[in-house]
Amino acid sequence: MNYDSASNIQDLLQFGEFGDVNPSITDSATYTFMQAKTMSETFDGTEKGCYLYSRHWNPSNRYLADAMAALEGTESAWVTASGMSAITTAILQICNSGDHIVSSLSTYGGTFAFLNNYLKKFNIEVSFVDITDLAEVEAAIKPNTKIIYTETMTNPMLQVSDVPALAKISKKCGAKLLIDNTFTPMIVQPALLGADIVLYSMTKFINGKNDCLAGAICASNEFIEAISSVNDGTAMLLGPVLDPFRSSSILKNLHTLHIRMKQHSSNAMYLAEKLSELGLQVSYPGLTNHKGHETLKRIMNPEFGFGGIFSIDMDSMEKASALMEKMEMEGVGYLAVSLGYFKTLFSNSGKSTSSEIPEEKQKEMGMSNGLVRFSVGLDMDIHRTFDRIKKSLVELELI
């Protein structure tokens, strides 16, 4: 495996117009031309060197997109105003009415809602499978299957997708393999393992500051040109473009991602181990008892650890709620959705970020009412954080 490409971000020559160490921010919606002919050629696609209008491309978004492409080892990328718009743009670009998608049942709640509820409008059918059961994936393929969809590490079940094996299946049936890598930037580079398109909610680890929403689509030149075509490109025509000010701030945060991922992972590993020792039911891919442990070890870049997300099963929503409220009071972190933040966040998945998934489906994927998902922060003193969680558990008589 070649993970060197992640460090290519550092080799990108991205500086401002006055030699500024950070690229200049382009504060313009539209761009001037000296010749009318160049403008018409930019519209018809024969001229590729000019900026036209910010919904199409703008220099700030280009810098961030180039860095994301370097991170993933793809030819190109396009940055969006949210993770959901990256996901929906990629899917709507590929599928026509009458097409079929095979998707992991365990995905981000918004993605599940889009696939299960929204795509009905377009007569696009979706079969949901246990993505770790490759025989089930293969059996779900139909002649009109255009996409196999999954997350490298699924939200919130933390199932690990065997990306190379799924790539083999998708190549065989002529479908595109779309992977949402939001939970595992740096740790896994799905495109190098055979994925056709890598999607991100940059709202999470990539930006890491919880100050904005953003997304990315990393793919081939051909695909990025297709989505940004003025005639029939989904990104150009639906318009989920990221604001250049945000692009520029996310790009600066991207340059510390490798350090942050290591710290998130080592903090999460520490808490997962210590909470397991207390006898709690902990799900973390870094633990050898986790179903996806071996798969992740096979596809990961070990330097960055097993990721910053783990969950504990408190059996009931009541116990989960009591624990989360207590932990917030004790200064463990915040009772809030989202993840990849420098502070620890926790939420009860079934009643929040996965509430779009009907309860019987939640049961089917093994999600308990008492599941508390932690996004472990960059805590300097993780021992102290553990002590506070333990104090909360003891005082509530949960252990």
Ligand SMILES: *Cc1c(COP(=O)(O)O)cnc(C)c1O
């Ligand atoms: C948050 C999240 C999304 C959605 O991203 P937004 O930026 O909130 O639109 C998609 N996939 C995963 C795995 C997520 O965690």
